[in-house]
Amino acid sequence: MNYLFIAYTATWALIAGYIIVLGKRQMSLKKEMKQLEEWNSEQ
Amino acid sequence: MRQENLFDRILLYILIPSVFILLYLIFIWSPVEKIMGETQKIFYIHVGTAWVAFLAFFVVGFYSVWTLIKPNMNRYIYAGISAEIGVVFTTITLLSGMTWGRASWNTWWSWEPRLVTTLILLFIYVAYLFIRKMDGSWEKIAKLSSVFGIIGCLNVPIVFMAIRWWNSKLHPVVFGEGKNQSGGGIEPEMLATLLFSVFTITILYVFLMRKGAEIEKMRHIVKKSKNKLINKLAS
Numbered sequence: 436m437n438y439l440f441i442a443y444t445a446t447w448a449l450i451a452g453y454i455i456v457l458g459k460r461q462m463s464l465k466k467e468m469k470q471l472e473e474w475n476s477e478q
Numbered sequence: 479m480r481q482e483n484l485f486d487r488i489l490l491y492i493l494i495p496s497v498f499i500l501l502y503l504i505f506i507w508s509p510v511e512k513i514m515g516e517t518q519k520i521f522y523i524h525v526g527t528a529w530v531a532f533l534a535f536f537v538v539g540f541y542s543v544w545t546l547i548k549p550n551m552n553r554y555i556y557a558g559i560s561a562e563i564g565v566v567f568t569t570i571t572l573l574s575g576m577t578w579g580r581a582s583w584n585t586w587w588s589w590e591p592r593l594v595t596t597l598i599l600l601f602i603y604v605a606y607l608f609i610r611k612m613d614g615s616w617e618k619i620a621k622l623s624s625v626f627g628i629i630g631c632l633n634v635p636i637v638f639m640a641i642r643w644w645n646s647k648l649h650p651v652v653f654g655e656g657k658n659q660s661g662g663g664i665e666p667e668m669l670a671t672l673l674f675s676v677f678t679i680t681i682l683y684v685f686l687m688r689k690g691a692e693i694e695k696m697r698h699i700v701k702k703s704k705n706k707l708i709n710k711l712a713s
Contacts, residue, residue, distance in 0.1 A: 438581040442520040442574040446527070449573075453566045453686065460693050467700050474707055 489685045496678040500671075508671040517581040521668075524574040526675035527567040528596075530683045532634050534564030535603065537687075539631025542624035551698055552691075554620045557627055558610055559690035561603050563683055568600045591640035599637055602630040 504522050511518035541557035544550075575593065576586045587593070606626040612619055664672070 438517050438577045439519055442577040443523065445573045445577070446523050446570050449566055449570050450682070453563070457686070457690055457693060460697070464693060464697050464700065467697075467704070471700060471703055471707070 486685070486688055489681060489688070493678070493681045493685055496674075496681060500674055500678045503671040503674055508667050509665060514582060517578070520574050520578045520581075522671055522675045524571060524578060525672060526679040527574070528571040529676050530679045531564050531567035531571055532638070533680065534560045534567060534683060535599070535631050535634050538564060538603070538606070538627045539634075542627030542631070545620050545624045546628075549617050549620050551616065552695065554616065555691050555694040555698070556687070557624070558607070559687055559694060561606050561610075561627065561630075562690065563686050565600065565603050565607065567679075567683075568596065568603070572596060572600065591644040592637065595633065595637040595640045599630060599633045602626060602633060606630060 500522075504519050508519065508522070510516060537560040538557050541553045541560065545553045545557060572593075575596075579588060580586050603626075606623055609623040609626060610619060612622075
Protein backbone atom coordinates (compact mmCIF):
# COMPACT_ATOMS: atom_id res chain seq x y z
CA MET A 436 0.00 0.00 0.00
CA ASN A 437 2.91 2.34 0.79
CA TYR A 438 4.42 1.81 -2.66
CA LEU A 439 1.07 2.48 -4.30
CA PHE A 440 0.86 5.76 -2.37
CA ILE A 441 4.44 6.74 -3.37
CA ALA A 442 3.80 6.01 -7.07
CA TYR A 443 0.52 7.95 -7.28
CA THR A 444 1.82 10.87 -5.21
CA ALA A 445 4.88 11.19 -7.48
CA THR A 446 2.62 10.98 -10.57
CA TRP A 447 0.23 13.73 -9.48
CA ALA A 448 3.07 15.88 -8.12
CA LEU A 449 4.88 15.81 -11.48
CA ILE A 450 1.71 16.58 -13.45
CA ALA A 451 0.84 19.40 -11.02
CA GLY A 452 4.43 20.67 -11.33
CA TYR A 453 4.16 20.91 -15.10
CA ILE A 454 0.79 22.68 -14.87
CA ILE A 455 2.39 25.18 -12.43
CA VAL A 456 5.25 25.75 -14.93
CA LEU A 457 2.68 26.48 -17.67
CA GLY A 458 0.83 28.82 -15.30
CA LYS A 459 4.04 30.72 -14.51
CA ARG A 460 4.80 31.08 -18.22
CA GLN A 461 1.31 32.48 -18.77
CA MET A 462 1.77 34.96 -15.90
CA SER A 463 5.10 36.23 -17.25
CA LEU A 464 3.55 36.50 -20.72
CA LYS A 465 0.73 38.65 -19.30
CA LYS A 466 3.32 40.90 -17.65
CA GLU A 467 5.21 41.27 -20.93
CA MET A 468 1.99 42.07 -22.78
CA LYS A 469 1.11 44.72 -20.21
CA GLN A 470 4.58 46.22 -20.55
CA LEU A 471 4.21 46.26 -24.32
CA GLU A 472 0.85 48.02 -24.03
CA GLU A 473 2.40 50.64 -21.74
CA TRP A 474 5.25 51.23 -24.20
CA ASN A 475 2.75 51.57 -27.04
CA SER A 476 0.62 54.07 -25.12
CA GLU A 477 3.72 56.14 -24.31
CA GLN A 478 4.47 56.39 -28.03
CA MET B 479 -9.86 32.07 -31.30
CA ARG B 480 -13.39 31.46 -29.94
CA GLN B 481 -13.49 28.02 -31.51
CA GLU B 482 -10.11 27.23 -29.94
CA ASN B 483 -11.40 28.24 -26.51
CA LEU B 484 -14.51 26.13 -27.01
CA PHE B 485 -12.40 23.10 -27.90
CA ASP B 486 -10.21 23.63 -24.80
CA ARG B 487 -13.34 23.89 -22.65
CA ILE B 488 -14.77 20.69 -24.12
CA LEU B 489 -11.44 18.97 -23.42
CA LEU B 490 -11.52 20.21 -19.82
CA TYR B 491 -15.15 19.06 -19.38
CA ILE B 492 -14.13 15.60 -20.56
CA LEU B 493 -10.84 15.56 -18.64
CA ILE B 494 -12.02 16.46 -15.11
CA PRO B 495 -14.77 13.80 -14.79
CA SER B 496 -12.50 11.28 -16.55
CA VAL B 497 -9.82 11.74 -13.86
CA PHE B 498 -12.36 11.01 -11.10
CA ILE B 499 -13.81 8.04 -13.01
CA LEU B 500 -10.27 6.72 -13.53
CA LEU B 501 -9.47 6.97 -9.82
CA TYR B 502 -12.74 5.12 -9.05
CA LEU B 503 -11.92 2.41 -11.59
CA ILE B 504 -8.38 1.97 -10.27
CA PHE B 505 -8.99 2.02 -6.53
CA ILE B 506 -12.53 0.64 -6.18
CA TRP B 507 -13.78 -1.12 -9.31
CA SER B 508 -10.78 -3.07 -10.63
CA PRO B 509 -10.01 -6.36 -8.83
CA VAL B 510 -7.05 -6.72 -6.47
CA GLU B 511 -4.39 -8.95 -7.96
CA LYS B 512 -3.79 -12.10 -5.89
CA ILE B 513 0.01 -12.15 -5.76
CA MET B 514 0.99 -8.46 -5.69
CA GLY B 515 -2.08 -7.13 -3.93
CA GLU B 516 -2.88 -3.40 -4.04
CA THR B 517 0.60 -2.54 -5.41
CA GLN B 518 -0.42 -3.99 -8.79
CA LYS B 519 -2.64 -0.90 -9.27
CA ILE B 520 0.54 1.08 -10.08
CA PHE B 521 0.35 -0.75 -13.42
CA TYR B 522 -2.57 1.39 -14.71
CA ILE B 523 -0.75 4.70 -14.38
CA HIS B 524 2.62 3.17 -15.35
CA VAL B 525 1.42 1.72 -18.66
CA GLY B 526 -0.88 4.68 -19.38
CA THR B 527 1.86 7.28 -19.00
CA ALA B 528 4.32 5.12 -20.94
CA TRP B 529 1.95 4.91 -23.94
CA VAL B 530 1.29 8.63 -23.89
CA ALA B 531 5.02 9.38 -23.56
CA PHE B 532 5.57 7.28 -26.70
CA LEU B 533 2.78 9.20 -28.45
CA ALA B 534 4.36 12.51 -27.38
CA PHE B 535 7.73 11.49 -28.82
CA PHE B 536 6.13 10.33 -32.09
CA VAL B 537 4.55 13.78 -32.32
CA VAL B 538 8.01 15.33 -31.71
CA GLY B 539 9.41 13.10 -34.48
CA PHE B 540 6.61 14.06 -36.86
CA TYR B 541 7.02 17.81 -36.30
CA SER B 542 10.83 17.49 -36.35
CA VAL B 543 10.79 15.89 -39.81
CA TRP B 544 8.37 18.57 -40.99
CA THR B 545 10.54 21.32 -39.48
CA LEU B 546 13.62 19.95 -41.24
CA ILE B 547 11.80 19.92 -44.58
CA LYS B 548 10.13 23.32 -44.15
CA PRO B 549 11.10 25.32 -41.03
CA ASN B 550 8.08 26.92 -39.41
CA MET B 551 7.72 28.47 -35.94
CA ASN B 552 4.40 26.74 -35.12
CA ARG B 553 5.80 23.27 -35.92
CA TYR B 554 8.88 24.08 -33.84
CA ILE B 555 6.64 25.11 -30.92
CA TYR B 556 4.46 21.98 -31.14
CA ALA B 557 7.55 19.75 -31.17
CA GLY B 558 8.99 21.50 -28.11
CA ILE B 559 5.82 21.33 -26.00
CA SER B 560 5.27 17.68 -26.96
CA ALA B 561 8.86 16.89 -25.90
CA GLU B 562 8.32 18.61 -22.54
CA ILE B 563 5.17 16.60 -21.85
CA GLY B 564 6.94 13.44 -23.06
CA VAL B 565 9.77 14.07 -20.57
CA VAL B 566 7.26 14.55 -17.72
CA PHE B 567 5.40 11.34 -18.63
CA THR B 568 8.61 9.32 -19.14
CA THR B 569 9.80 10.45 -15.69
CA ILE B 570 6.46 9.32 -14.23
CA THR B 571 6.81 5.99 -16.07
CA LEU B 572 10.32 5.47 -14.67
CA LEU B 573 9.37 6.48 -11.12
CA SER B 574 6.23 4.33 -11.04
CA GLY B 575 8.22 1.46 -12.57
CA MET B 576 10.92 1.84 -9.92
CA THR B 577 8.29 1.76 -7.17
CA TRP B 578 6.78 -1.35 -8.74
CA GLY B 579 10.26 -2.92 -8.91
CA ARG B 580 10.93 -2.16 -5.27
CA ALA B 581 7.60 -3.73 -4.25
CA SER B 582 7.85 -6.87 -6.37
CA TRP B 583 11.59 -7.52 -6.90
CA ASN B 584 12.94 -5.74 -3.82
CA THR B 585 15.10 -3.40 -5.90
CA TRP B 586 14.59 0.20 -7.05
CA TRP B 587 16.62 -0.25 -10.23
CA SER B 588 17.79 -3.04 -12.50
CA TRP B 589 19.94 -2.68 -15.63
CA GLU B 590 17.31 -4.44 -17.66
CA PRO B 591 16.81 -3.63 -21.42
CA ARG B 592 13.43 -1.87 -21.09
CA LEU B 593 14.65 0.34 -18.22
CA VAL B 594 17.97 1.19 -19.86
CA THR B 595 16.40 2.07 -23.23
CA THR B 596 13.73 4.18 -21.48
CA LEU B 597 16.42 6.03 -19.54
CA ILE B 598 18.33 6.68 -22.79
CA LEU B 599 15.08 7.97 -24.35
CA LEU B 600 14.62 10.35 -21.41
CA PHE B 601 18.21 11.63 -21.73
CA ILE B 602 17.81 12.21 -25.50
CA TYR B 603 14.76 14.40 -24.94
CA VAL B 604 16.31 16.25 -21.98
CA ALA B 605 19.25 17.02 -24.34
CA TYR B 606 16.71 18.04 -27.00
CA LEU B 607 15.12 20.54 -24.59
CA PHE B 608 18.55 21.92 -23.63
CA ILE B 609 19.40 22.46 -27.31
CA ARG B 610 16.19 24.46 -27.73
CA LYS B 611 17.32 26.78 -24.93
CA MET B 612 20.55 27.67 -26.78
CA ASP B 613 21.19 31.18 -28.05
CA GLY B 614 21.10 31.84 -31.79
CA SER B 615 18.66 32.07 -34.66
CA TRP B 616 15.63 29.86 -34.16
CA GLU B 617 15.98 28.33 -37.65
CA LYS B 618 19.42 26.95 -36.82
CA ILE B 619 18.32 25.70 -33.39
CA ALA B 620 15.17 24.23 -34.93
CA LYS B 621 17.25 22.22 -37.43
CA LEU B 622 19.71 20.96 -34.81
CA SER B 623 17.03 20.08 -32.27
CA SER B 624 14.94 18.38 -34.97
CA VAL B 625 17.78 15.93 -35.59
CA PHE B 626 17.73 15.03 -31.88
CA GLY B 627 13.92 14.83 -32.00
CA ILE B 628 14.09 12.31 -34.83
CA ILE B 629 16.82 10.22 -33.11
CA GLY B 630 14.66 10.09 -29.97
CA CYS B 631 11.61 9.08 -31.99
CA LEU B 632 13.59 6.23 -33.60
CA ASN B 633 14.43 5.03 -30.09
CA VAL B 634 10.73 4.60 -29.20
CA PRO B 635 10.21 1.29 -31.10
CA ILE B 636 13.49 0.02 -29.58
CA VAL B 637 12.11 0.74 -26.07
CA PHE B 638 8.86 -1.04 -26.95
CA MET B 639 10.53 -4.10 -28.46
CA ALA B 640 13.41 -4.28 -25.94
CA ILE B 641 11.82 -6.99 -23.76
CA ARG B 642 11.01 -9.08 -26.82
CA TRP B 643 14.36 -8.70 -28.60
CA TRP B 644 16.56 -9.23 -25.54
CA ASN B 645 14.16 -11.74 -23.95
CA SER B 646 14.09 -10.05 -20.55
CA LYS B 647 12.32 -12.14 -17.92
CA LEU B 648 12.06 -9.33 -15.39
CA HIS B 649 9.73 -7.08 -17.37
CA PRO B 650 6.56 -9.00 -18.26
CA VAL B 651 5.08 -8.98 -21.78
CA VAL B 652 1.43 -8.20 -20.98
CA PHE B 653 -0.01 -8.70 -24.47
CA GLY B 654 1.10 -10.98 -27.28
CA GLU B 655 3.57 -13.10 -25.34
CA GLY B 656 5.43 -16.00 -26.96
CA LYS B 657 6.34 -16.94 -30.51
CA ASN B 658 2.78 -16.88 -31.92
CA GLN B 659 2.02 -13.80 -29.79
CA SER B 660 -1.08 -15.38 -28.24
CA GLY B 661 0.08 -15.42 -24.63
CA GLY B 662 -0.23 -12.86 -21.85
CA GLY B 663 -3.46 -10.98 -21.27
CA ILE B 664 -5.22 -9.62 -18.21
CA GLU B 665 -8.69 -9.79 -16.62
CA PRO B 666 -11.44 -7.86 -18.51
CA GLU B 667 -11.94 -5.37 -15.62
CA MET B 668 -8.21 -4.72 -15.51
CA LEU B 669 -8.11 -4.24 -19.30
CA ALA B 670 -11.07 -1.81 -19.20
CA THR B 671 -9.35 0.22 -16.44
CA LEU B 672 -6.09 0.24 -18.38
CA LEU B 673 -7.81 1.42 -21.59
CA PHE B 674 -9.63 4.15 -19.68
CA SER B 675 -6.32 5.20 -18.12
CA VAL B 676 -4.75 5.51 -21.60
CA PHE B 677 -7.79 7.51 -22.77
CA THR B 678 -7.68 9.93 -19.80
CA ILE B 679 -3.94 10.50 -20.00
CA THR B 680 -4.22 11.07 -23.77
CA ILE B 681 -6.87 13.75 -23.16
CA LEU B 682 -4.56 15.29 -20.55
CA TYR B 683 -1.73 15.26 -23.11
CA VAL B 684 -3.87 16.98 -25.78
CA PHE B 685 -5.02 19.59 -23.24
CA LEU B 686 -1.49 20.36 -22.00
CA MET B 687 -0.18 20.41 -25.56
CA ARG B 688 -2.78 22.97 -26.67
CA LYS B 689 -2.30 25.16 -23.60
CA GLY B 690 1.50 25.03 -23.82
CA ALA B 691 1.54 25.75 -27.56
CA GLU B 692 -0.91 28.64 -27.15
CA ILE B 693 1.35 30.28 -24.52
CA GLU B 694 4.48 29.75 -26.65
CA LYS B 695 2.83 31.16 -29.79
CA MET B 696 1.75 34.26 -27.87
CA ARG B 697 5.21 34.60 -26.36
CA HIS B 698 6.70 34.55 -29.86
CA ILE B 699 4.28 37.25 -31.06
CA VAL B 700 5.05 39.44 -28.01
CA LYS B 701 8.80 38.99 -28.54
CA LYS B 702 8.45 40.01 -32.20
CA SER B 703 6.37 43.09 -31.30
CA LYS B 704 8.86 44.08 -28.59
CA ASN B 705 11.78 43.86 -31.03
CA LYS B 706 9.86 45.92 -33.62
CA LEU B 707 9.13 48.59 -31.03
CA ILE B 708 12.73 48.69 -29.80
CA ASN B 709 13.99 49.04 -33.40
CA LYS B 710 11.45 51.81 -34.00
CA LEU B 711 12.60 53.66 -30.89
CA ALA B 712 16.26 53.20 -31.81
CA SER B 713 15.75 54.61 -35.31
